[in-house]
Amino acid sequence: NWTTTNVVEEQIALIREQVGTKRAICGLSGGVDSAVAAALVQKAIGSQLTCVYVDHGLMRKGETEQVEKDFVAATGVQLKVVDAEERFLNALAGVSDPEQKRKIIGREFIRVFEQAQAELVAEAGAAGEDVAFLVQGTLYPDVVESGGGTGTANIKSHHNVGGLPDDIEFQLVEPLRQLFKDEVRMVGQELGLPEEIVQRQPFPGPGLGIRIVGEVTRERLDLLREADAIAREELTAAGLDRDIWQCPVVLLADVRSVGVQGDGRTYGHPIVLRPVSSEDAMTADWSRLPYETLAKISTRITNEVADVNRVVLDVTSKPPGTIEWE
């Protein structure tokens, strides 16, 4: 019978059996899934685990600081932070195709993990401990949408499944692979993770890279980061965080429209708000947010974010739309 206690005990036994006395690294993204996976593996193998947080430059405002602070405080886990912005942005230069972006990001994540692994092995030195395992917070829906389920089409390559390179040398440890998000949250609670982590809204591993429709550049990322921070701030201020599943904020970088600001003509980009309600992200409905909140977000974004002169609302359910635009 399914209880979180059973899931935790069963997974801890499986992880110990799989990893043995070797060492593992866990990619931490700041999201619920990787946090719960890390906490579970830490419970199973303790100091044989090192978490690696890759700052790929596609993060939202304040995200890196939050991981460094909150997660370490909550778990006491060993954390290695890698600044890989340059590397990811170079790899993404000139690329607009969504699947190509996803594959590049998935590949670069692995390359950074391999480098971290080599450093850890070097540090372990004479102990000669093998770092052969990579822990990922892959969920059941990630597997299904990447075409790994039975009888399902390949919708998009989630960075930790279909986006993985073929030449990966790690053995994967994926203790959440059979779970849905709400179950993962329950497991996180059982493991004693704080509310701020367990109740976080989903944020995709490829980050803002798949929320810029068009080429990803540092300027565009900065612009989107500002718009996203405003939307999140206002949703939180309105007390709506628990009413919605998540709210992607998307920059249509290749679209321009005419506007008027002050007494001058502008020719700027639109920002899309994509608030959704969902149980498990497999299907979703657009959230009926209060008009006052939408108005406030729109006014603030167009006033405060240079080069944005229009805010539009996505009123598409999933299907036919997906939650993210890419």
Ligand code: XMP
């Ligand atoms: P879609 O866009 O497929 O999104 O309707 C479903 C849920 O998955 C998240 N998502 C991802 N999460 N890596 C992740 O960790 C990914 O590559 C990825 N792609 C989408 C998305 O935010 C939504 O919650």
